[in-house]
Amino acid sequence: MYTFCLNPSYCKGCGICIEVCPKSAIKSSGRIDAKGHELPEEQDMTRCTGCKLCEIVCPDFAIAIASEESTEEVPNEEK
Amino acid sequence: MSTSAHPMLKYLKTQAPTGPRLPLILCPGCGAGQVLNYTLHAVDRILEEDNWPKEHFVFISGVGCSSRLTSHYLQFDSGWTLHGRSLAIATGALLANPRLKIIVFTGDGDAAAIGGNHFIHACRRNLNMTIICINNGLYGMTGGQVAPTTELGETTPTTPHGNVEDPFDLCRLAETAGAPYVARWTTAHPRQAIKTITKGIRKNGTAFIEILSQCPVHKKTAPVELFRRLREITVSKKDTDAIAAGKIPLGEFCNLDKSDWIARYQQIIENARSPEAD
Amino acid sequence: MPISGSKHLIQPGNYYLQGAQACAEGAMLAGCRVYAGYPITPATEIMEHFARRLPQLDGRAIQMEDEIASASVLLGASWAGTKAMTATSSPGFSLMQEVISFAIMTETPLVIVDVQRPGPGQGYITTSQEDVMQARWGHHGEGSIIALSPASVQDMFDLTIEAFNLAERWRTPVLIMAEETVAHMREPLVIPPHAEITVVDRVKPQDQGIAPQDYLPYGHGEVPPMAIWGEGYNINHVSLVHYEDGTVTRYNARTHFENVSRIHQKIENHIDEITKVDARFIDDCRHLLICYGSVSRTGVEAVLEARERYGLNIGFIRLKTLWPFAEARLRALVPEVETIFVPEMNLGMMIHPITEALRDRCSNIISIPSLGCLHTPDQILARIREELT
């Protein structure tokens, strides 16, 4: 089981992640954020195979696909 | 909502003393961010597998949208330099310290127009650098003007009546000029791009990798639409019929073994410093 | 800082060399290990000397595709921790203005020699001082520049070492405004014991105990310590208006002013430390001759003759540093005089800052121009006598 983690302050709503997902696990949220971007959201993450294509193609480093045993953490923020 | 973050953020300066540096300055759906993502995946793999010190990696760029990738985002040594001159600057860095692993981000205007002369000579000289050219077929930063890679007939702000010039094939140019490693992919080919960039960085000598990219803003088209189009207009280099019909070939065009500038010059240094020399 | 001992460095002793060779040998003693250039008369001899000698010192010389590329090489080499230089002549110097501007903003130490030839256009291949204003004002944007003016083969050696020291000390590009005359002439050259030669190296953040995570590439004081590529400081060189930490976003006018004025003032606030002026026969002189470069050789000969043969009480000043302009130094030296003569191998260029500095000391400041050749002493003398008798 995988989790679709979106950083809404990085995402610009280009939709490429939705386009590349081979399983249609994510979809557009239909909501416009404060900067005018239409952000994606999960549709059905039970379909997700963890291929991470959405994470790789994201132009804004806004997506992380976490597996349940994921140890990935928030990056070190510079002082 | 999970707190997991993109794995490549470990290579980016998300935060600086004067405030946050991300999100990237690029427009929504810009392919340059994707190329950065692919490149960092390649570097990540190399750091994991090759035992190269991270501090030896240096990213250099010129001016233009693609060059914004080194404008203070990277947790690496980097230089955001002069329009067209990044390859000459990379040359200087390698003359000073040949152990550096130089990755140059450039665009089609930066590499082929204002930097065209430096580009062909960098390919000819064969210093150990990886040139990643993000080709969106126009000048994005200044408003979508015609570039040396713009298709014949296209209208742009500076070709309002249509472009009368034929575009450069940058890979053929690089190969003819002598670069030992030349390849092309698009932003819509992420896994192939990562594999090729990894190979390019590992290549001893000048590696030229062209990534065809999308500019949704100046093409006035949705990113996803352009992303699909990149798949449609390109084919494998092996599909000669489709290429003859006008499709753009993708893949590795050459991968030659030849000694690089530093290795050849090292012989001169050793001769000059040998006890037999004056 | 002691010079790293190498049997391949020019050894102390007496030599008879061309100015071009003295310049290259001085650079190598100062630590220059990368040279990039493009052939152009009358500067080519410098490059040919480097190409022959640098491999012996484990350095690298390269012929680039043009002067823009040559100057660009210096940026990369300097950032990677090596002192680097190029030499060109006037048409090539025009092409290098882009890099000079960029190096000022990115605070990159490098040295550019302009062996001046006459212009405009291709002009000719003889001697000239027609680029002295371009040296200061040729680059786009604000930013002070350091430019030196050698007059002898010994100067070509000494001032090249000085140029590297100034570049490293102030983290800035330094120009050597040579002329065909001094680049091609041969003269005795004395190489002092290496221990007597001062060599300055840039301050790195490591030297000040600054850790990578605390490092501000454009901070920590008037002249920021400079991190070297490959040493783990993740330095990003930027020429867009930036904050101390290199951030370029969130533009505002105050940051812009602070950024550029610091870069300008780090030079302008230290003019006395940077500049050199030679003066002779200044006490109680009634007239004065001010010049620079090889013209100062003719100038002093004309002054000696004017004093000895014609009894004219005329003093002599030579500017060894053209930029920053040594205005305060000049004002401290120069008394009220009746006439100031300024011979130059152009149609009157440095006469402008000289006039600006001394207009209350003298109301009759006269240009003695020459194009394409060094004035003869007789030419200068004739103009002096025409004015004063």
Add this chain to the structure above:
Amino acid sequence: MPVNDRYEIRIAGFGGQGVVTIGKILGTAFSVFAGINSVNTQSYGPESRGGACRSEVVVSQGEINYPYVRHADVLIALSQVALDTYLADLKESGILMLDPGSVQTVTDADHFRIIKVPVAALAHETGGLKFQNIVALGALHAVIADLISEDALKDAIQATVPPDTLAPNLAAFDKGKQYINHHLKR
């Protein structure tokens, strides 16, 4: 030579005649091997061969300010054009050395001390035309031997020419010097 007195030598001809090399050898001889200050300058056309070419050496026991010839003490003219161009700067009763094979016309000849040396012909006798400059240098030394020793000049030749051409160069020097001593001196 008194302090601050300048002795000025100008050599002029076509490019390729070795004009620049004699200037360099003379300067090196004076400054490196005889300890006398000198400045050597040169000018040449953009063509490497065949253009007008000039080399000068100014010698002084004191400081040399103006680096070029003001009033030449010696003019070695290896072509008619060189003579016509530079004769005006030669001092009254200055030394004018010329090859009668290439310089035929001298105006105001009685104002100067003219020394005719068939440098080209003598060079052919020693090893070829390329040694004509050193023949001229040897001949010059016979005339200015009071200013500098033969050893200093020969040391300077050795320091300047490629090692494998040293022997013919020294022979050419001797040839020029002997010609003067045999033919023109009592």
